[in-house]
Amino acid sequence: MGRLMNLYVATYQLHATLDPAEVQSTIAEIAINLLGAERFVLLFWKETESGECEIALSQGMEDDKSGLYTNGIYGGGDPAVDATLSDGVLRIGPIEGSEALACVPLMVQGTTVGALVLLKLFEHKEALKPEDRDLLDLLAAHAASALFAARVYSTTDRKLKTLESLVKLVRRPT
Numbered sequence: 717m718g719r720l721m722n723l724y725v726a727t728y729q730l731h732a733t734l735d736p737a738e739v740q741s742t743i744a745e746i747a748i749n750l751l752g753a754e755r756f757v758l759l760f761w762k763e764t765e766s767g768e769c770e771i772a773l774s775q776g777m778e779d780d781k782s783g784l785y786t787n788g789i790y791g792g793g794d795p796a797v798d799a800t801l802s803d804g805v806l807r808i809g810p811i812e813g814s815e816a817l818a819c820v821p822l823m824v825q826g827t828t829v830g831a832l833v834l835l836k837l838f839e840h841k842e843a844l845k846p847e848d849r850d851l852l853d854l855l856a857a858h859a860a861s862a863l864f865a866a867r868v869y870s871t872t873d874r875k876l877k878t879l880e881s882l883v884k885l886v887r888r889p890t
Contacts, residue, residue: 752841
């Protein structure tokens with residue numbers, strides 16, 4: 717029952733807001749509080765075709781020595797992360813040659829737009845458990861679409877407010 721409750725709450729929280737920053741914060745809360753992640757990064761493909769991902773959110777990466785996640789960019793190099801970004805498959809470690817414990821693809825309409833990469837768990841949680849798979853699957857299915865919807869709404873709302881301001885300016889009596 718507790719597991720189902722966690723899944724319901726996580727899904728509800730992801731879709732409860734149309735503010736992109738709040739959706740990212742919810743993803744972080746799920747990673748920290750429900751999965752026990754101490755270190756993780758949230759990656760999204762950059763708009764340009766550079767083959768790089770922007771680090772939209774990170775936790776516990778201040779002392780990262782891998783050199784893979786620097787200056788807000790992931791340029792590739794971790795085989796598990798690269799594979800997930802390429803094929804959109806959820807991977808749970810340990811994975812040879814990778815420090816990632818889990819790579820969760822973030823997909824919108826069948827296209828991989830990024831990944832949530834779990835790099836270290838808190839000491840009280842030794843490893844990801846089989847029941848964590850449901851939560852990882854939920855993130856794969858819902859996180860990107862919730863964030864995408866919030867970004868579209870935010871952009872549309874901003875454009876609408878700009879247009880309304882222009883109309884008010886034009887209608888102002890002279």
